[in-house]
Amino acid sequence: MTGSGRRVGLIGVGNMGGRIGRRLHETGVEIVGHHPDPEKVRRWGLEPVDSVRALTACVDVVLLCLPDSPVVEAVVTGEDGVLAAAREGQVIVDATSALPQSTRALAAAAAERGVGYVDAPVSGGARSAPEGRLTVMVGGEPDTVAGLRWLFDAIASSVHVMGPVGSGHLTKILNNFLNAVSLAATSEVMVAGRAAGLDVHALLQVLSVSSGRNYAVETRFPSIIEGDYLEGGITVDLMIKDVVSYLDQIARQHGVSLAGSGVLSAFRMASALGYGDQINNRVVDALGDAAGGVRLHTRP
Template sequence: MSELRVGFIGLGNMGGRMTGSLLRGGVDVLGFDAQQANLDASGATAAASGAQVTRESDVVLLSLPNSRIVEAVVLGDDGVLANVHEGQVVVDLSTAAPASTRAIAEKLAAKGAHYLDAGISGGAAAAEKGTLTLMVGGDADALERIQPVLAHIATTVVHMGASGSGHVTKLLNNFLNAVALSATAEVMVAGKKAGLDLDALLEVLNASSGVNFATLNRFPKIVHGDYLKGGLTNTLMMKDVQLYTELIADLGVAGLHASGPVAAFGLAIASGRADEISNTVVDAIGDVSGGVRLHLPLPGADTAPVDAAAPAAEEGNR
């Protein structure tokens, strides 16, 4: 197989890291980002526009914030659609609305090109190391053809089915991620206020039925003040939860658990943390729980924490 020419549009938090993995793997990347600083930092060969990236690439990778921006980049004047060529593969690594994805795929198919929706999991750390998980919808043969490119950014690539199925899978995964993160944040704040050793609490949770990605990978760092900056922001987490609620409404599935993460990440956004990593949701919950920070002493901690199981002294005297 001849070497595929690779282009990348969207070189921000995740796209820039994936571009780095491609470059370290010996893949030349022609890149474009609306922010010059992102383009400069990525190390990619700079293109003047997304149109140039599309014209001069066999595989075009997209990593963009939401469906509105994906649609503008792909369907806009002199965008990707206007410049695709027959046999080209466009891979959307964004988290996007499946209905929008399917509509774009149909338009590219009419011009003989393939549009794969490839949801990603693993966060900034995995993007940096090239160990992401990809959940891909679209033509299986097109996916097989570009596997040598994807191998530089992902260690697990799963074909989920027809167009849109990759982004459906991503929304399902991200909703569980949002539930686990927001619920664990609440539990950890409660553990702090109850006077528990948080390392010991995590040891128990990770050996028990409450174990989840947040207890395993996030909070062992957060309890010592490392919020793992560089990952999904509170705004983007809220966007993904909202896309999930739209999806299940379309499917006719009862949505019984969305209120928790909507409230938690809404609180984080309202408290001025919109563009901070979603792990800071624990500080938003801590703020309204008496100013709690997991890695700091409790406010007024010169006295022992209250035993939540014991009646308050005042009540005992009534």
């Protein structure tokens, strides 16, 4: 048990949100969820609530795990949204990969109602969530953040307070762009190696102990070359959203854009080839398609 004595309401029960919800439930947190289809809440072992308004009215913490900022804005500020039913002292925790400027505006609107707002996006993949081994990047008022430590400790092995509200989402964008770079670049190298006649297992062994080592080499490709794409993570289209967020909201503003165009092209090609709603690791197959049908594995 967390000992918090606080009830959580989860909005967003997709691949990551659902796993976070289940983890909280299994660690003793009292939690309910909302989705237009109640069965999508029940599949994660949670009790469904009929509406955002009803959920907000019966919880202390509203946890958002949604696709992007426009969806968060609609859920929080809509006619029947969170703030329409919120009461003073509640806290909204936004685990979405969202835009910092949108987050800051929502936090200001929440503050007018006496409601706290903390951005707390996560990293670590869908396989880390059930074990409580995520990384959380937090932005918000120090006292509000400190009061949520029980929540973060239930889902994460690494919690980093990055600064005022919006700082967590800014950090997440930077992290996800670097993630996209390493995944796309490693995919290209592995496809090129296979097409040129190398054994991909031997190639990956070299990369894992050499200067080309990165997160994709260490954690993704040992599975991918066996035909396991580690389903459950973010999709190709959501990766495109994160790369565009980096390019439009950070890189160009600060004059540091260099590597982004090639990475964006790789994932956009994958989406155009029909991989958009599949896990982002499938970018390796899109690059393989462009190379004449190259696959790193023999599994169908």
